[in-house]
Ligand SMILES: NC(=O)C1=CN([C@@H]2O[C@H](COP(=O)(O)OP(=O)(O)OC[C@H]3O[C@@H](n4cnc5c(N)ncnc54)[C@H](O)[C@@H]3O)[C@@H](O)[C@H]2O)[C@@H](O)CC1
């Protein structure tokens with residue numbers, strides 16, 4: 001896993017390193033620009049012959065613009081014809097950006113023009129499409145939405161150019177939240193080159209769709225080890241390798257026994273999906289707890305999975321006298337209401353690992369605090385989708401949904417971390433960008449975007465399978481944050497392995513192949 005540093009964390013880190021005297025801001029800017037130039041050469045080998053190539057560099061009023069001037073200089077030195085446009089007054093640039101502006105403009109007979117940003121659209125109309133456009137208008141310093149003329153210059157350049165590159169992050173996107181500040185510009189570039197670590201905004205919300213490739217350049221800043229306030233990105237290529245391995249000497253009870261509670265007749269499918277997922281991911285035994293009326297329906301559709309009758313919370317209490325049940329899953333297809341609330345309370349009072357999903361969450365919509373009082377401090381994972389999250393944490397959901405006028409904007413990381421602290425247990429908020437937070441403040445992000453895109457996962461029942469994966473891993477003894485993180489990675493990996501045509505039933509069946517590939 002790697003850290004995702006916010007704009008503020010980057011600034012603090014950079015200033016501490018510069019303050020320590022080991023490097024200057026100007027040197028960091030040179031390394032950043034060089035990193036962008038090198039990444040362009042690597043990503044687009046077809047541009048290696050600079051002869052006749054034209055680049056357009058759009059620079060902004062801060063240090064992101066300073067990086068742009070460095071890139072302009074390097075491209076020109078490599079033989080490109082380069083046009084540079086600046087938003088704002090050169091005289092207002094911060095010192096390092098001003099130095100690189102001055103170097104670009106040159107002196108005397110070698111003086112070059114710098115266009116203003118409003119000359120960009122006419123330039124493209126007159127000259128035709130450039131081979132390359134570089135967006136260095138705003139980076140981590142973006143504080144409000146882009147003005148209409150900046151959006152227009154960016155849109156026309158990006159759409160016209162054969163290759164488009166954003167320096168640090170596509171201008172207009174908040175680096176901390178991945179949201180567009182103000183009006184959504186909905187642009188996409190071919191490549192984004194960022195520095196030191198990726199930023200949350202490269203993965204969350206619109207940020208996951210705003211670039212087709214992301215390259216992280218080492219600019220020589222020391223790597224900090226993960227601190228509790230850092231969000232970690234689940235990005236290792238074989239992330240769940242440890243989950244794929246099982247102790248050769250283990251017997252079935254050594255891998256735990258998961259109990260999945262089912263809804264009534266005609267509503268048992270979700271629990272069966274979760275149960276099969278729990279078994280596939282390695283729980284030694286899995287039992288479905290069915291209300292008596294649904295016994296026949298479930299019995300004729302299971303084989304390795306076992307069945308026990310549970311009419312009500314009292315019956316659940318009796319079943320849980322068997323201490324070998326190590327993890328419980330409540331929610332998929334369970335029904336919303338008092339019966340589910342009492343089953344949840346019974347499950348939580350039994351002191352096992354518990355996953356609460358779907359109806360088990362919605363059943364507490366009228367009084368979320370009564371749920372939080374019961375889960376606080378226990379090995380519990382809540383796995384809401386956006387709608388269920390909004391029922392339990394309406395104020396946080398509203399903060400996340402609100403249009404962000406100023407930056408840095410409230411991010412999915414911020415709200416899921418706040419939700420986990422409030423509930424006192426691990427919270428996994430599903431989506432193309434999944435954020436998992438533990439009550440102690442640790443946060444993991446997994447984004448099914450770019451090379452990990454899994455659009456087929458948006459299918460009925462996929463969430464039930466995810467709940468089953470988390471349950472199976474907790475039955476095996478993983479702590480809540482680890483179980484939720486591995487389940488999320490494997491869930492996407494299964495969808496990617498199966499590909500188009502995926503339905504939820506395919507996910508547990510794809511898992512053996514995925515696990516085998518990890519060994
Ligand atoms: N922090 C670091 O470690 C490094 C930062 N570098 C570069 O520096 C960038 C950050 O520089 P800055 O902090 O100067 O920030 P930016 O260059 O992103 O922009 C800040 C400037 O834009 C103005 N501004 C913000 N939003 C605006 C809007 N919507 N309309 C008009 N003006 C707006 C601000 O008032 C400020 O003048 C990074 O993204 C990166 O490209 C690199 O040079 C290397 C190292």
Ligand SMILES: [K+]
Nearest residue numbers: 135138169171
């Ligand atoms: K940018």
